[in-house]
Amino acid sequence: xxxxxxxxxxxxxxxxxxxxxxxxxxxxxxxxxxxxxxxxxxxxxxxxxxxxxxxxxxxxxxxxxxxxxxxxxxxxxxxxxxxxxxxxxxxxxxxxxxxxxxxxxxxxxxxxxxxxxxxxxxxxxxxxxxxxxxxxxxxxxxxxxxxxxxxxxxxxxxxxxxxxxxxxxxxxxxxxxxxxxxxxxxxxxxxxxxxxxxxxxxxxxxxxxxxxxxxxxxxxxxxxxxxxxxxxxxxxxxxxxxxxxxxxxxxxxxxxxxxxxxxxxxxxxxxxxxxxxxxxxxxxxxxxxxxxxxxxxxxxxxxxxxxxxxxxxxxxxxxxxxxxxxxxxxxxxxxxxxxxxxxxxxxxxxxxxxxxxxxxxxxxxxxxxxxxxxxxxxxxxxxxxxxxxxxxxxxxxxxxxxxxxxxxxxxxxxxxxxxxxxxxxxx
RNA sequence: GGAGAGAUGGCUGAGUGGUCGAAAGCGCUCCCCUGCUAAGGGAGUAAGGGCUAAAACCCCUUCGAGGGUUCGAAUCCCUCUCUCUCCGCCA
Numbered sequence: 001x002x003x004x005x006x007x008x009x010x011x012x013x014x015x016x017x018x019x020x021x022x023x024x025x026x027x028x029x030x031x032x033x034x035x036x037x038x039x040x041x042x043x044x045x046x047x048x049x050x051x052x053x054x055x056x057x058x059x060x061x062x063x064x065x066x067x068x069x070x071x072x073x074x075x076x077x078x079x080x081x082x083x084x085x086x087x088x089x090x091x092x093x094x095x096x097x098x099x100x101x102x103x104x105x106x107x108x109x110x111x112x113x114x115x116x117x118x119x120x121x122x123x124x125x126x127x128x129x130x131x132x133x134x135x136x137x138x139x140x141x142x143x144x145x146x147x148x149x150x151x152x153x154x155x156x157x158x159x160x161x162x163x164x165x166x167x168x169x170x171x172x173x174x175x176x177x178x179x180x181x182x183x184x185x186x187x188x189x190x191x192x193x194x195x196x197x198x199x200x201x202x203x204x205x206x207x208x209x210x211x212x213x214x215x216x217x218x219x220x221x222x223x224x225x226x227x228x229x230x231x232x233x234x235x236x237x238x239x240x241x242x243x244x245x246x247x248x249x250x251x252x253x254x255x256x257x258x259x260x261x262x263x264x265x266x267x268x269x270x271x272x273x274x275x276x277x278x279x280x281x282x283x284x285x286x287x288x289x290x291x292x293x294x295x296x297x298x299x300x301x302x303x304x305x306x307x308x309x310x311x312x313x314x315x316x317x318x319x320x321x322x323x324x325x326x327x328x329x330x331x332x333x334x335x336x337x338x339x340x341x342x343x344x345x346x347x348x349x350x351x352x353x354x355x356x357x358x359x360x361x362x363x364x365x366x367x368x369x370x371x372x373x374x375x376x377x378x379x380x381x382x383x384x385x386x387x388x389x390x391x392x393x394x395x396x397x398x399x400x401x402x403x404x405x406x407x408x409x410x411x412x413x414x415x416x417x418x419x420x421x422x423x424x425x426x427x
Numbered sequence: 428g429g430a431g432a433g434a435u436g437g438c439u440g441a442g443u444g445g446u447c448g449a450a451a452g453c454g455c456u457c458c459c460c461u462g463c464u465a466a467g468g469g470a471g472u473a474a475g476g477g478c479u480a481a482a483a484c485c486c487c488u489u490c491g492a493g494g495g496u497u498c499g500a501a502u503c504c505c506u507c508u509c510u511c512u513c514c515g516c517c518a
Contacts, residue, residue: 038477042487044487045486049487051498052486055498062445071498074498076498079497224508244474246437246455365475374456376474
């Protein structure tokens with residue numbers, strides 16, 4: 001959520017910033033509503049004040065044993081006037097809040113202009129793309145030939161966009177997850193966290209998936225609905241929902257491995273083959289809580305932590321800065337990390353690292369005491385994948401493939417694979 | 428699933444219709460005292476919003492959430508959510 005005060009005072013500037021995303025914010029309409037709200041609020045508070053003082057007068061008269069009937073008569077119609085005023089004020093405030101919840105975050109000034117993914121800016125590349133001297137296969141061919149990926153079994157029980165992974169490949173995914181968590185907790189100072197996979201609506205409003213992106217989420221039909229988390233960002237960031245931290249409690253860094261569930265409602269026809277885009281996938285997520293003036297540096301740090309994973313796995317990648325038109329709803333600035341997939345001869349997203357500034361903190365009421373003033377102030381939140389395990393598995397398979405269809409195991413994963421160096425078909 | 432108890436400020440916890448945004452304690456801030464430390468004494472200390480150029484002042488809201496009763500609700504009534512205890516079931 002954008003600061004409502006800023007919205008009122010600089011609605012036009014806000015509209016200009018949001019227009020870079022292609023979002024049209026009707027500043028005139030918003031300001032007109034605010035103007036009406038102001039008048040109604042002053043009026044309502046005036047009536048409330050009257051009610052309070054007359055109630056007090058009646059109480060005093062009663063205590064003194066005086067006749068308070070005339071006082072009662074004087075406030076006869078006050079209640080009705082007040083409740084009318086209150087309900088129209090509330091109606092207006094709900095409308096304003098709906099608009100505010102629908103507004104994407106302000107972009108950081110450094111975000112490049114652009115319309116879509118084609119306009120994203122490459123920041124750096126790492127690693128050498130291997131020039132195979134045989135015809136490369138994609139992860140689908142490799143996995144099925146090994147007998148370790150079974151899309152048919154998955155679709156029989158769950159339909160499309162699910163995968164069954166078996167044997168050494170299933171273990172390799174687990175190894176990837178263990179390796180990532182160990183690296184982040186032992187070398188990068190994150191606290192490992194186990195979190196719920198089902199959350200209430202409020203948690204998703206806090207991080208910004210709701211109310212706008214309900215279609216992308218799976219929801220239970222229990223009496224009070226649960227949502228399956230689309231990313232560990234949701235439970236991790238909500239660790240500070242409604243929390244007032246002491247001045248010395250920042251920064252904080254959390255890491256969690258969770259499955260992620262996405263209905264992928266808007267992605268029909270994209271990546272239908274293979275396990276690039278699934279309803280369920282595994283991911284290690286990183287979240288930072290920092291003070292307001294520290295989030296820019298934290299984003300660089302966070303992105304670097306995700307890159308370390310790919311470097312240790314010796315997977316070629318590039319970092320791109322998302323342009324104004326491609327950046328996510330709540331993010332002020334985002335770096336995507338894209339890993340090289342030989343099977344597609346393309347870089348594909350494997351991590352997305354974003355600075356949300358106070359956008360989520362405002363929705364969640366995540367604050368800390370300012371060290372000097374002692375007054376509460378919103379914190380900044382950041383999150384990034386560190387990294388998507390399902391896609392990391394694909395990347396390892398395709399980049400470490402051999403002529404005979406076997407797959408080499410990256411050196412850093414071997415300790416998690418009983419020292420094995422290669423995955424070959426079982427006979 | 429059944430029975431019961433509860434939800435109050437940064438935290439613990441009192442408060443059952445009016446002068447309660449709320450006792451007390453902890454914590455925190457400032458001051459005093461003590462040669463240092465330990466201890467002691469005093470004062471202050473909720474958040475959000477409106478008004479304001481900004482602030483002060485003033486005003487409004489908030490005692491889990493939402494409704495209701497009342498001139499007036501932390502307090503009474505209803506619904507919901509959450510927490511805890513016991514029983515049942517269960518990895």
